[in-house]
Amino acid sequence: MERKMNIRTMPQVDHLLSGHGACAGCGMAVAVKNIMRILGENTTVYVPASCLLVCSGMYPHSAFDVPFFYSAFENTGAVISGIKAGYRRQGKDVTVIGIAGDGGTFDIGLQALAGAAERNEDVIYVCVDNEAYMNTGTQRSGSTPFGAWTTTTPVGKKIKGKRQFKKDLMAVITSQDVPYAATLSIAHMNDFVMKVEKAKNKKGFRFLHIMTPCTSGWKTDPSITYDLANLAVETGMWSLYEIEDGETRITYRPKEMTPVSEYLKLQGRFRHMGKEDIETLQAWICKKWKKRYCPTNPETERTEEELAYNGDHCEGV
Amino acid sequence: MRSIKALTGNQAVAYGVKLCRVEVIPNYPITPQTIIIEQLADFINDGDLDADFIPADSEHSAMSIAIGASATGVRTFTATASHGLALMHEMLYVPPQVRLPIVLANVNRSLGAGSGIWVEYNDSMAERDSGWMQVYVEDNQEVLDMLLQCYRIAEDPRAVLPIMICLDGFILSHTVERVEIPGQEEVDNFLPKFKPLNFLDPKNPKSMNIAVSPAHSMEMRYQLDRLMENSRQVIKDVDKEFAKAFGRSYGGLIDTYRMKDAEIGLITIGTATSTGRVAVDELRAEGKKVGLIKLRFMRPFPHDELREATKGLKALGVFDRSISANRYGPVFTEVRNSLYGGGMPIIDHIAGIGGRDLTVAALREMFAVLEKRASGHKTKDCYWHGLRGQM
Numbered sequence: 001m002e003r004k005m006n007i008r009t010m011p012q013v014d015h016l017l018s019g020h021g022a023c024a025g026c027g028m029a030v031a032v033k034n035i036m037r038i039l040g041e042n043t044t045v046y047v048p049a050s051c052l053l054v055c056s057g058m059y060p061h062s063a064f065d066v067p068f069f070y071s072a073f074e075n076t077g078a079v080i081s082g083i084k085a086g087y088r089r090q091g092k093d094v095t096v097i098g099i100a101g102d103g104g105t106f107d108i109g110l111q112a113l114a115g116a117a118e119r120n121e122d123v124i125y126v127c128v129d130n131e132a133y134m135n136t137g138t139q140r141s142g143s144t145p146f147g148a149w150t151t152t153t154p155v156g157k158k159i160k161g162k163r164q165f166k167k168d169l170m171a172v173i174t175s176q177d178v179p180y181a182a183t184l185s186i187a188h189m190n191d192f193v194m195k196v197e198k199a200k201n202k203k204g205f206r207f208l209h210i211m212t213p214c215t216s217g218w219k220t221d222p223s224i225t226y227d228l229a230n231l232a233v234e235t236g237m238w239s240l241y242e243i244e245d246g247e248t249r250i251t252y253r254p255k256e257m258t259p260v261s262e263y264l265k266l267q268g269r270f271r272h273m274g275k276e277d278i279e280t281l282q283a284w285i286c287k288k289w290k291k292r293y294c295p296t297n298p299e300t301e302r303t304e305e306e307l308a309y310n311g312d313h314c315e316g317v
Numbered sequence: 318m319r320s321i322k323a324l325t326g327n328q329a330v331a332y333g334v335k336l337c338r339v340e341v342i343p344n345y346p347i348t349p350q351t352i353i354i355e356q357l358a359d360f361i362n363d364g365d366l367d368a369d370f371i372p373a374d375s376e377h378s379a380m381s382i383a384i385g386a387s388a389t390g391v392r393t394f395t396a397t398a399s400h401g402l403a404l405m406h407e408m409l410y411v412p413p414q415v416r417l418p419i420v421l422a423n424v425n426r427s428l429g430a431g432s433g434i435w436v437e438y439n440d441s442m443a444e445r446d447s448g449w450m451q452v453y454v455e456d457n458q459e460v461l462d463m464l465l466q467c468y469r470i471a472e473d474p475r476a477v478l479p480i481m482i483c484l485d486g487f488i489l490s491h492t493v494e495r496v497e498i499p500g501q502e503e504v505d506n507f508l509p510k511f512k513p514l515n516f517l518d519p520k521n522p523k524s525m526n527i528a529v530s531p532a533h534s535m536e537m538r539y540q541l542d543r544l545m546e547n548s549r550q551v552i553k554d555v556d557k558e559f560a561k562a563f564g565r566s567y568g569g570l571i572d573t574y575r576m577k578d579a580e581i582g583l584i585t586i587g588t589a590t591s592t593g594r595v596a597v598d599e600l601r602a603e604g605k606k607v608g609l610i611k612l613r614f615m616r617p618f619p620h621d622e623l624r625e626a627t628k629g630l631k632a633l634g635v636f637d638r639s640i641s642a643n644r645y646g647p648v649f650t651e652v653r654n655s656l657y658g659g660g661m662p663i664i665d666h667i668a669g670i671g672g673r674d675l676t677v678a679a680l681r682e683m684f685a686v687l688e689k690r691a692s693g694h695k696t697k698d699c700y701w702h703g704l705r706g707q708m
Contacts, residue, residue: 041519041522042519043519044517044519046385053527053528054528056527057524057527057528058527058528058529058530059527059528059529059530059533060533062524062527064522064524065522066519066522067517067518067519067522067523067524067525068522068523068524068525068527069385069388069517069524069525069526070525070526070527070528071381071384071385071408071411071415071526072381072407072408072411074377075377075378075381075408077378078343078373078374078377078378078379078381078382078385079381079382079384079385080385081343081371081382081385082341082343082371082381082382082383082384082385082386082387082388082389082393083385083386083388083389083517084385085341085369085371085382085385085386085391086340086341086385086386086387086388086389086390086391086393086517087389088369089340089341089369089386089389089391090389090390090391092389092518092519094519111374111375111378112374112375112377112378112381114374115373115374115375115378118374119371119372
């Protein structure tokens, strides 16, 4: 049996080239760079209005060396459907991928995304989720967590930070029978690589949801991007699983829950949070944790080595 | 083999799409357009048309899908009306600048509050700055013929721009007329396979439509402006070639009716032209020197052609089926702009708004105003015809 791709055996040829303009410590750039390595040159990329659009180049420069297209903010699901249809008509077997942010996915792009999922378009939709509209300077989105500061959920005298909880986007997407949907973390690169490879090799609508820490919007030191991505999983602010043909599998189970305060204290966006708000968020996490890791969700059959965050510093990433 | 069929305007669009061998058809229903996509779905499910039929979640997505498909270099079609076109508004600004020759059928219907589902041009007229070519048609034969011409015009390397074919809601879309359907072989000869200039392809990777800074954006807009100007010649050439192939001609950007020796002219658009022909015939029989100019294209706008056609007139009227509140109808402002400096009196005639019947009597009323003005009497420069009572 052919061995699954992992971080050491994955292709090392870049298609998001160096020279792009992402911030130092940008989680999104790490995610996209590695996705592109795995998908390879026979790929066409659509990017809506987002950090990725801006940082991947401005005419006449482009950091992508595969076909790249943009048109608007809210239509990723639709445009990739059209590109795939065009290729299909010409008998070209090309991987078509749309890479949108959380604003472009959770909020303004949800309708076009749901349409593509319902039609089971043969495309890969990636949401690189940094939990706010970072390209326009950190406004709250449906993905922004409870309590977080953004410029539209400011820390005022009366109201401090976002009052709503993060939307469960995976639940929305997988309410339709999509062949594959998975959550990914840049701190769990073997898991990441395997999920992208699996998505690449499947047919039909595939959805990858990646938590990508944002140094400027989260008000964090660029050097701790991976630690944050890791802590997000350990605290239950993010969880790793995949839903394949309707079956949910946890792909990484933290040994024990780390208190969310450990995650919050590293980020400027949460610094103002009082005891009461932290307890509210912790209670929300506990409820989610119980639901996510309850025994009715079967374990994946991967080895311990594949599952765990092993401190790998992700060489070459 | 040619055949004769009784078709609604909507069906005529669908037959045209089939003859053009369109490959990708994203779609979303809206009255009075829906029958177009229903007919296309029938064609595809019966095996009469080999195309990808993609039911979108909205018109915004339908145009987005069309953009994606067209960017790979396949022939693409979609149809809409009114609110659907308004929802597409944002996306309409992409194909012109990216040079995607998409054909869109817009079945004109009034837009917004204070209106229903009936014909008015305030939907498509609002998009005349988007960079799309726009043609307005008079009958169902012209609907089908222009569908064939539209792909030839849009895909011509001298232009490569998207085009919107506008037909009157219900008056054409739901009215059955005799339509001659050309044979597939002769259409294939007239409209060869689409050869795109730029397209997405991993074998020749290109970044298309990425962000553009002020250092280059202005040149791109200038190129678009010039392309639209170039398309004027393309439209005329294609009409001549169409006449050679099928024996019917529409005059290109404008057509005229009994304008030779006319002293009073009226510019009409859409099906108002047919009503106008009757009014002109009646007035001519009464010895009045009147004529009609059928405005076919709003973009590119036939400025030179209109100057030529209106030479020597004593007064010119313009029919408008939409209004920019307090500033006349859009056709009038465009016409007056084009004829600026000629000194000829030009009067705007607003009628048929929201689908109100446009009668021969209303057209005669327009000519009566123009006659008054031509004989030296004072008139206003804008009249509403067919209002209920005195407003």
